[in-house]
Amino acid sequence: MAQNSESYAALDLGSNSFHLVIASFHEDKLRIIDRHKDMVRLAAGLDDDGKLSEDAQQRALDSLAKIANRLVDVPPHQIRVVGTNTLRAASNATEFMRKAESILGAPINIISGTEEARLVYLGVANDLSPEQRSRLVIDIGGGSTELVAGNQNPKRLESLPMGCVSFSIRFFPNGEINEKNFKRAVSAARQLIAPYVEQFRGYWEEVIGSSGTIRSVSKILDLQQLCDTGHVTRDGMETLRKQLLTAKHVSELNIKGLSDERRDVFPGGFSVLYALFEEMGFNALHVSGYAVREGILYDLAGRFRHRDKRDETIRQLVAQYAIDQDQGERVAELCQRWLPAVAEHLVTPAEEAEDLLRWAAQLHELGLAIAHGGYHKHGAYILSNADMSGFSRQEQARLSLLVLNHRRKPKTTDTASYGVVPDWLLVCLLRLACIFYRRRQAITLPNTVTLSCTAPDQLQLSLPQQWYDANPLTAADLSDEADLLQKSLGISLAIQSIDDDAVANA
Template identity: 30%
Template sequence: MLSLVSTNHVSIPTPTFKQNRIIAAIDLGTNSLHMVVVKIDATLPAFSIIAREKETVRLGDRDLATGNLKPEVMDRAIAALGRFQTVAETFNAETIVAVATSAVREAPNGKDFLHRVLVDLGLSVDLISGQEEARRIYLGVLSGMEFHNQPHMIIDIGGGSTELVLGDSNEPRTLTSTKIGAVRLTGELITTDPISNAEFQYLQAYARGMLERSVEEVIANLKFGESPRLVGTSGTIETLALIDAREKLGYEPSTLNGYQLSLKDLRDWVNRLRKLSNVERTAIPGMPDKRSEVILAGAVILQEAMTLLGVESITTCERSLREGVIVDWMLAHGLIEDKLRFQSSIRQRSVLKQANKYQINLEHSDRVAEFALSIFDQTQNKLHFWGEEERQLLWAAAILHNCGHHVSHSSHHKHSYYLIRNSELLGYTESEIEIIANIARYHRKSAPKKKHENFRNLLTKQHRQIVSQLSTLLRLAVALDRRQIGAIEKVQCEYHPHTIKFYLRIFPSHPDDDCALELWSLDYKKSVFEAEFNVHLITTLEPYTMSINS
């Protein structure tokens, strides 16, 4: 369990190896850009926050006609990210993990913006889905608050979306994301200052209507007798807690972690805020710069969520998405001995859930995945130089490569791309999902081509190279189980660089099977593999031996 030690110190399960490391995490939110720099101290084990940065950029202030991110806003964001990089370098951060959420996710030119960030700053930003954002928020809260093995509800009100999570010490049960946020609703629904009665009534009704489905999902996953507390994170909720604390205590508390705000007091604040102009709201003690413009919409979202959930108070947690990004990175890089079973298998569980949804023949897909990974391992550092992260993407593509049959047998590889691309694969970034979908797309028919829109959608040249090379391995793996009966027991690869010959030795599962269809299929599919790696593929059927099966 990730439990609270102090305000900025978090206890973490025993790491697999001992090493102090400094990394930074950046969250490109709809309202603000945030960064935390942390020191991972494996001897405690713990991580501590050594720097925080924030800049209100308003990525959510998009062009009303096109939905695009505005040029001047993108300029501000890139300038802010450049400053963040300088700060991270000052603290000798070895890497910066950056994620973008709803504003960039929804903008038609969002990927162009991320490509510009990559070109101008050399910073790779991962686009994450709403559910993936919710999962990392859960990890962040779990890192900063003791759950005592009890279920908790978590609400994070951002600028463009609101995440609602139900989870306990072991796993999140419900992950939801709704397209309502403080910046979005302010821009779309509020035109008067102070807000008119008509607009206020509509704002309340709209927020409630949008939240109903998420709340229903959370309540449906509660077990009999459970009454979880509600935890709130991020700017809107922290601001409401701060102005409430300032008024009650007469001073600003050193930490908002654990501060409780009652629904009764929240309703009082909503009624007060709705009567004030923006200028008057800025004068409230504790109101941060620029937050006054959007605080009413955020407060209404929280009020309606609490009312629908039937809770009387909310507890503030200062940990959220950024810290969740840190924890997720640590889990992925083996810095935490993962005692949370769900987290260690989140990717696998998510992929298998989609496989079940699309009625995939898992026995066949498992064999294909096993062959693909076997070829990957045997050709690593010989034909390719990809690592564990790319290996995981190949596995996911192999499991899901046939999901397009759910739509139609004809051109099913293209349907597979569409279904994977639009699936909620938790644990993966949007870029990774795009890579998985493309690898699956090219398991048959033509090789990747720049004229293909899906191939052009890949963010970088490296991503396109991953797809081009790993999809050829998947092609061979699919051919090895051509009849889908497990005719091949295993494969052995031999590469002779001087003669550029690549031998694929296949071992049959049964002594009387000549594997003719598999051999034909390998011969039919080998040209793409040969062209990609500049080798001559020679396939041989080895004699059946009992030792293979023993």
């Protein structure tokens, strides 16, 4: 079956439910082709040690098997699968992801809380009129709640560890409902919200809510004629609170408009929303039909339209840490020049390898902003732990690994993070490019300085004899590098000097 090159797919592996949206774009607006949702309750499968249970994993894998059939018509590079709070927290997430990726045929990208918040805002902003109004966007998920304030772009982003599944399990054990449990849940949520109230104050003129809990509350209030369609008010919340507390157990909830699939996690989600009204001090919110998956689609499409948020993030880091931009570009250019020679032997897909190598070259001196000694380690630490807009945790881990290993002895232990497999040939390219530009001079290497690769562990560097003789320090560095790569990685780097007459006749 032919794939539809105009279609894009976003799969959100949330803590409560899995959401798939397949869409195309017309004049920068989404045209929905297909939607699918499964209530998987992934967060309910986390034990006290943060391990995802076999039952929860199986529920998720069964859901993904159905979803995989819907993805066959979408080009693989136009599919993005995102894991959020529960997969960030699960100690055995890598094990689950291997199984899931084999079913989907696509990689799962674990994103940070603030990146999730950015994508929520991007989705909601594209659902609203483009007028210049500042907004507070609230998204209550299964395991986390995202708060974002801004206008056309987000200005303040936070992700708080409270959601409809996690709070229902924690404060309404076994589905028990009473005034005491409700007050404890609201109090705990307010404690989490309180440190951020002043940060957000003054950054919004209207409040927008998205995702399941808020949409469910809006639907209930609308059916009971307590609020206008698509709105939630403080008065409506008070009426709903009384309805909630008339039941002693979730099985007894008899709230008009509450769906059966939402019933078990409604008390926790409602408590979080109630606390937000109380602590943030707003009286009403509008409800958006868009959320993180629509944000993923807009972000993904932007990558194909020269609006890649990741490039902007790299530029911001270069400016923020006063990195020598010219040196970074020199190293990047040489890496890009040699990349085709090793492409067929890489672990990393070619297109991704090109981006990662360019970004790593631009950022390889990031750690100098902290200290010269061990600066490769400082840079790697920043890249592992920073909130980098547009990047998944796996992409950050790959970048961090490249920067960590661009100099000194390669670190072959403790390199795997988020299931990332080191691509040592990319490391070799970056290391060699850094050696050639160690003197930080704006020189152009002759085209006769070439690199070839006959096997994943066999590199050959060819240099004109005249150039080799004129650059004895670089030649010595290359000899040392060959020894180091052989001893540390088992990669052979053969250095061949070419007779100048042979070069001239080539």
